[in-house]
Amino acid sequence: MIEILFILSLVVVSALLAVTSRNIVFAVIALLTTNISLGVAYFMMGAPTVALFQLAIFAGAVVVFFVITVMLTTGGDVEFDDDSVPWINKTTQLVLAAASVLVLLGVSLTREIAFPYLEYASSALETLMFAPTNYDDITTAVSQFLWQHRGFDLVSQSFVVLAAVICCIALLKIRRDHE
């Protein structure tokens, strides 16, 4: 019990540092810590495939993209001088406070009321749930589920990723043309 508390508190503290740190390099390093600790948390929760994807994509590729962007641009300059909380006006502060209260209320209410997902999982998909004995069972079941029940989603997703790659190439090509 204490280990998941430690990991989750590490997630929260590093996310706070990623948002509040004035140096962008420190913010990216804090984001890396958030992603790695979230991957460990997924693994402890019994989702090893999600943990693998989290570590490979979010803690690996995305953080490398951030580092490359920072290296090619500002190179770790400190944030804008007047970029502090007081510059935002009263309306923004009110909206932010109201949104935070709404999020906290909504998330805590999911515990009190019957959250639709739990009903869905407990009734309609009862047959798909299984009792694993080790992590290999989970990875095998998840990959089988992906190909058997979500095959169309996977194919659609590959087209989305292809479109994103073409988009990135086009953006960076325009940049080179201007040089």
Next chain:
Amino acid sequence: MYPITFFIVTTALLFVFGLVALTIKRDLVRLLIGIEILFNAANLFFVALSTQHVGMIDPLPQSIVMMALVLDGTVIAVGLALALNVFKHYKTFDIRKLRRLKW
């Protein structure tokens, strides 16, 4: 199985941090960091709700979160490519100075 209260609190805090970053930050890269924290909050809550059955595993949420992770990665990659292009043109990441993007 861990108590869902821990995950509820963590998710709410992550969501608020991401929202704050999106609201008060002016740096494009920091806005993308906020978006990624929001993605993490949603994924964590989804996986946490799916692991609330003692001794049982539901493969549906895990497979959906795996697909969401890939799509989140592409969103961030395209956003960073856009940010690089913006910096090349305007020499700044400050969104308040990017008024030329208006209609």
